[in-house]
Amino acid sequence: MNETRQRILDVALDVLGDNPEAGMGEIATAAGVVRRTVYGHFPTRLDLLRTLMERAVAEMTAVLTEVNAGGMEAEAAWVAFVARVWPVTHRYRVLLALRRGEYGETIHGLLGPVDELLADLVKRGQDSGVFAQHLPAGILSQVTYGAVFAIADNDLPNGTLDARAAAITSLLMLGVPETRAIALVDEQP
Structure with a gap:
């Protein structure tokens, strides 16, 4: 069963x-x-979606928790997070589209733990001066992670984009200068 x-x-x-x-x-x-x-x-369809969302949240939370426990600087932790969550992002990309639909409130509520961990990571980067402060940490983290999902979703037809592209793009959105963003991504194992 x-x-x-x-x-x-x-x-x-x-x-x-x-x-x-x-x-x-x-x-x-x-x-x-x-x-x-x-x-x-x-x-119900909502029960199915809720179960999928709970799986996604558990996987993303595990990755974020492990990355945050590594003691890395915020910008390096963000790169490690994107690299490790990339397969999860591909697997659950549909949930971003569904988040904008009739189940949005439910999905948004279930994503709470991920949103909080990402906001904490961005706030840590803002406090240390490596991430921009033009938006509050909670909003900046959601916008930036949304871009990672968008890259994963738009990559499907041709396979030319990867975690590297998502990490560099998201770092740029976080306010990291391009040369530093590229260097950070290239330093990842």
Whole structure:
């Protein structure tokens, strides 16, 4: 039963990634199960999305917690975060699109722990003078991380963008000079 649930979740990410408006029937078909099976695990579409979001939040929070525990300077920690979260960003990119839709409030609420950790990291960089202060840390971190998701989403057709492009772009948005941003990214193992 747990294996079927995991398969439904994995397939749902793929199906929703191709079509954020896909219904439970489309997800069931792609997972090779009947709709009743999907509804047995997830009584509503919101339950399915909430479960996907909880998985994404757990993965991103684990990465952020580990990066923050590394004792790196804020700008190096940001680069390490983007590099390590890049596969997660690709996997859950559809949630950004869904965040703007009818489930936005729920998804936004579930992202609270990630938003707080990112805001703390940006605030740390602002306090040390390496990140710009033109926006409050909470807003600047969301805008910047949104750009990472946008790069991941727009990279799909041709595969020319990568975590390096996302890290440099996000550092620029955080106010890090371009030469320093490139050097930071190139210093990452």
